[in-house]
Amino acid sequence: MTASEPQAGSATKPRPAPRRTPPERAGGGATLWAGLALIGLVVLAAVVSAFWTPFDPEGVFPDSILLSPGAEHLFGTDSFGRDVFSSILRGAQISLLVGTVAVGLAAVLGVPFGIVAGMNPGRLDQFMMRGNDISLAFPALLLAIIFGAIFGAGTVTAMVALGIGTAPAFALIARSGTMQIMSREYVQAARASGKSGLFIGMRHVLPNISGMLIVQASVSFGIAVLAEAALSYLGLGTPPPTPSWGRMLQDAQGYLFIEPLLIVWPGIAIAIAVLGFNLLGDGLRDRFDPKMQVKR
Numbered sequence: 623m624t625a626s627e628p629q630a631g632s633a634t635k636p637r638p639a640p641r642r643t644p645p646e647r648a649g650g651g652a653t654l655w656a657g658l659a660l661i662g663l664v665v666l667a668a669v670v671s672a673f674w675t676p677f678d679p680e681g682v683f684p685d686s687i688l689l690s691p692g693a694e695h696l697f698g699t700d701s702f703g704r705d706v707f708s709s710i711l712r713g714a715q716i717s718l719l720v721g722t723v724a725v726g727l728a729a730v731l732g733v734p735f736g737i738v739a740g741m742n743p744g745r746l747d748q749f750m751m752r753g754n755d756i757s758l759a760f761p762a763l764l765l766a767i768i769f770g771a772i773f774g775a776g777t778v779t780a781m782v783a784l785g786i787g788t789a790p791a792f793a794l795i796a797r798s799g800t801m802q803i804m805s806r807e808y809v810q811a812a813r814a815s816g817k818s819g820l821f822i823g824m825r826h827v828l829p830n831i832s833g834m835l836i837v838q839a840s841v842s843f844g845i846a847v848l849a850e851a852a853l854s855y856l857g858l859g860t861p862p863p864t865p866s867w868g869r870m871l872q873d874a875q876g877y878l879f880i881e882p883l884l885i886v887w888p889g890i891a892i893a894i895a896v897l898g899f900n901l902l903g904d905g906l907r908d909r910f911d912p913k914m915q916v917k918r
Contacts, residue, residue: 654905
């Protein structure tokens with residue numbers, strides 16, 4: 623037997639699959655973890671401010687007006703003597719509250735609408751989608767401004783308006799995913815066995831489109847945070863004395879050349895929150911989208 627011939631009974635062992643790190647296994651990688659880290663900062667600020675702040679963020683302290691950052695006031699004070707760091711912490715509560723309610727309302731309104739349209743192709747689908755297209759002509763921020771002018775400025779008005787304005791995007795995503803799921807064999811088998819549309823929608827459609835809905839929710843959350851800041855800046859959002867990042871920007875613009883850091887701190891807070899949810903949405907898209915996984 624020559625050296626080149628394999629020995630009897632020997633077999634070529636297949637190479638083991640390369641081990642993947644946890645981010646690669648989960649999908650999303652660094653983008654997902656970066657988004658989670660930034661959102662974690664915002665959530666931590668909101669939780670901490672619910673129990674403790676260095677100073678009362680709603681109080682007025684005439685003896686501490688426009689103090690520069692220091693050991694006592696980490697981010698300085700504003701034109702009313704309020705501690706900016708305390709206001710930033712408390713403002714995280716408003717941003718998360720508005721985002722949660724707005725996205726939840728948008729999902730409740732838009733997802734069933736899109737599923738029903740996707741499960742009933744034809745005239746009903748066309749009629750529902752034409753109405754959805756008309757709703758898309760009114761951006762969420764514009765709708766919030768209209769609601770604020772009609773019903774008065776306030777946090778509740780902003781949340782409802784942003785939820786209604788964001789619902790059409792959820793409807794489009796839900797309809798697109800539903801149409802893909804309805805062509806699957808197991809759905810056809812369920813319909814042939816006499817299962818109701820409600821059963822098919824809850825048992826087969828909704829669980830299979832939940833991934834893309836979560837991605838849309840993350841992106842919409844960032845949009846809602848930015849919209850709330852814009853509305854507060856315009857005076858149509860959260861009313862004083864409740865701290866809001868957008869109104870902090872509005873109050874600080876008159877002191878831009880005296881104490882420019884008053885604009886920097888709320889601007890950084892808004893950027894962290896919006897960037898965090900956008901990165902989270904990108905990471906979740908890589909996690910749930912098979913096409914993105916194939917590209918990697």
